[in-house]
Amino acid sequence: MKKILILGGGTAGTMMANKLRKNLPLTAWEIKVLDKDEIHYYQPGFLFIPFGIYQPEDVVRDKKDFFSKGIDFEIAEAAKIVGEENKILLKDGSAISYDILIIATGAQVVPEETPELKGELWYKDIFDFYTYEGSTKLAKKLENWEGGKLVINLAETIIKCPVAPLEFTFLADAYFTEKGMRDKVEITYVTPLSGAFTKPKATKMLSQLLAEKKVNVVPDFYLQRVDNERKVLVSYDDKEVPFDLLVSIPVNKGADVIANSHMGDEDGLNFVPTDKQSLQSQQFKNIFVIGDATNVPASKAGSVAHFEAEVLTDNILNYIKGLPFEEKFDGHSNCFIETGFGKAALIDFNYTTEPLPGKFPLAGIGPMELLKESRINHMGKLAFKWIYWHMLLTGKTLPVSTAMSMTGKEVEEEVLV
């Protein structure tokens, strides 16, 4: 009996377990999933909790309920991966060996990385919304907040769901407008990037939206520390931004077990060096990496994990048969961007094609607007929660192709000079 061990039972790990179980005989392959927590959070839902759009119970399920028959799910904390010996060591000192290891340990926010971010104002006037605790506490704060300077800050550029901070900003504008107190709130978006987003066309569209919603943007601001006493953000080049309420996207890092195993890349953020097309670890041939845990230059997002899972399932099946990898992950990412007042935009892109305007064909639902606000996009965003729990995690096929398609996208003609 051979064994596939999956480290992490979140979005990516759960999908991989279910997909591989469908394709591998029970008599030949054991599939075991390890995770340190029992709860599966619907992470895209954290965005909506601060504004009362989702209730905390909307985003919480038991991890064990999403594994199909024949998958052994165990709660245990891995301490170290010993790739040379094909085993992992657990915190309790025991070891588990494997034939194939899939690292799906995700990304976490680490406010401790930034001096004084998690200081005396933490969960008083400084909040994150990328955790269950942060988003639920922020909801309570916003309920009674009387206004002032609201600052949204990204501490680092490599973050989970890169559009979520913008979505938070748009939803905050709508929330305070609907409460009749938008004039009492000054919203400032402070980012280490040179603009609202990384890619030119999306940045242009999103910058216009920010301007329309009267949000100040402070670009090229790389956070060094937070001054709790004076309530200001301080950058490495000594620029300052004052706040009354800070919504922080702290530094994101991979799991501690990656650091303990010395398997992280040179950023020191514990993301695992991974071949961006095959998703094989660059260090060990029988270790594969998926989702937020990789260092591939794609968004850290559920849609990316889904497209990766399609490719990685085929690649692992080939690996088992001793065949070369046939499928290549193209960096495909597909994200709704909630823009407030019941609308959303949609972006669809990959390693080489930036988000473009146009129409996104979707069987059964009709085309969705790309890089443009619409109500149907917002409905799509809300419908995704059901799709996530009932189709995505269980490994069902979604009506979106794994490789990015140019169908419907508007490509500007090259202008000859």
Next chain:
Amino acid sequence: METILSAPLLATNEEGYLKNYTEWTEEWACAIAAEHNIDLTAKHWEVLQWLRAKQAEGVALSLRKVGNSGIVDIKQLYALFPGGPLKISSKIAGIPKPASCI
């Protein structure tokens, strides 16, 4: 534009980044640094050589990686290349503009 004339005329993109990083020369680096009002010291050269070595290895660069290089920390990098430390140092080093992947 006059500083470009004093430097070897190399092909750059519309943002002034060298198109082919193997064409880079120290003379060119000095000219581009001067455009940014930077006098290149030994420490600057150390950073530039490190950036070029990483580019040759195919490593995607970030401020944090430079901060972990053992040559400078992030604060020192800001002091060496004020305004946009990774963007400006990359341009002077003749490597592509650091791409954020999202």
